[in-house]
Amino acid sequence: MELVGVRSELARTIDLRATIIYKDREPNMHVILQRIQLFVTLLLVIGSPMVACASEPITVVYGHGRAWLMDLTITGQTQLEKGDLEAAQRSLDTVLKADPAFYPAYYVRARVFLNRGKFQEAIQDCNEALRKDSTFAEASLLRAKANYDLGRYGESLKEIDHVITIRPRRDAFARAYRDRARLRLNCPDQSYRNGQQAVKDATTACKLIDWKDEDMIDILATAYAEVGEFDSAVRYEEKALAIKGVKPDDSKRLQAHLDSFKQHRPLHAR
Numbered sequence: 001m002e003l004v005g006v007r008s009e010l011a012r013t014i015d016l017r018a019t020i021i022y023k024d025r026e027p028n029m030h031v032i033l034q035r036i037q038l039f040v041t042l043l044l045v046i047g048s049p050m051v052a053c054a055s056e057p058i059t060v061v062y063g064h065g066r067a068w069l070m071d072l073t074i075t076g077q078t079q080l081e082k083g084d085l086e087a088a089q090r091s092l093d094t095v096l097k098a099d100p101a102f103y104p105a106y107y108v109r110a111r112v113f114l115n116r117g118k119f120q121e122a123i124q125d126c127n128e129a130l131r132k133d134s135t136f137a138e139a140s141l142l143r144a145k146a147n148y149d150l151g152r153y154g155e156s157l158k159e160i161d162h163v164i165t166i167r168p169r170r171d172a173f174a175r176a177y178r179d180r181a182r183l184r185l186n187c188p189d190q191s192y193r194n195g196q197q198a199v200k201d202a203t204t205a206c207k208l209i210d211w212k213d214e215d216m217i218d219i220l221a222t223a224y225a226e227v228g229e230f231d232s233a234v235r236y237e238e239k240a241l242a243i244k245g246v247k248p249d250d251s252k253r254l255q256a257h258l259d260s261f262k263q264h265r266p267l268h269a270r
Contacts, residue, residue: 075091
């Protein structure tokens with residue numbers, strides 16, 4: 001997603017999918033608010049991006065004269081989205097060298113590490129972000145993804161379970177249920193698979209975002225196919241395809257799933 005700046009309203013959009021309100025404290029303690037809506041792309045998790053959902057704010061307070069740190073963090077985010085991972089890491093390294101407490105930069109750099117296949121480094125940056133804000137559910141879910149990619153399925157599941165337990169902002173809450181459903185469907189270790197639990201989790205995720213995300217509905221359809229309920233799988237896959245604004249590549253993927261379910265074939269070989 002392209003970075004959008006609306007300077008007249010002191011608002012910017014960056015791809016993290018949470019709302020962060022940055023408070024810049026002036027020397028006279030007059031507070032200026034900069035609203036930043038962050039929408040998480042699923043570069044960090046398995047699957048396609050989901051639509052933006054309303055979020056409650058996370059608040060980060062920084063002193064006067066440090067706005068350049070946020071500007072450079074946004075630059076790093078933009079570089080990440082354009083695929084320039086080395087430049088993104090340089091930008092974020094600069095931010096964190098200047099201010100090791102600027103935790104949003106740890107989160108964005110963790111995404112860079114994840115995309116570079118440096119999963120342990122991604123986990124370390126998520127750890128740092130979570131030390132600064134233990135309620136930063138997005139960092140917890142990213143750490144779960146990194147552990148999954150390292151084959152630490154138990155740790156990944158435990159992290160997702162924790163996010164669900166703390167009941168974060170609704171959009172993060174939905175992603176946690178979605179991620180647990182995905183793990184129950186896709187985990188290479190068969191002992192973690194559970195189609196019925198995946199149906200329950202995917203249903204909860206869809207309800208939390210008011211059935212407006214094609215990726216979550218697709219996961220629900222896939223879960224129904226896994227447990228042999230192909231009529232439900234077809235119905236929900238058609239619902240996913242009916243969502244407005246589905247990208248062409250995603251539409252092809254969903255259509256392929258629908259064709260499979262109509263032939264009573266789940267996505268995974270039994």
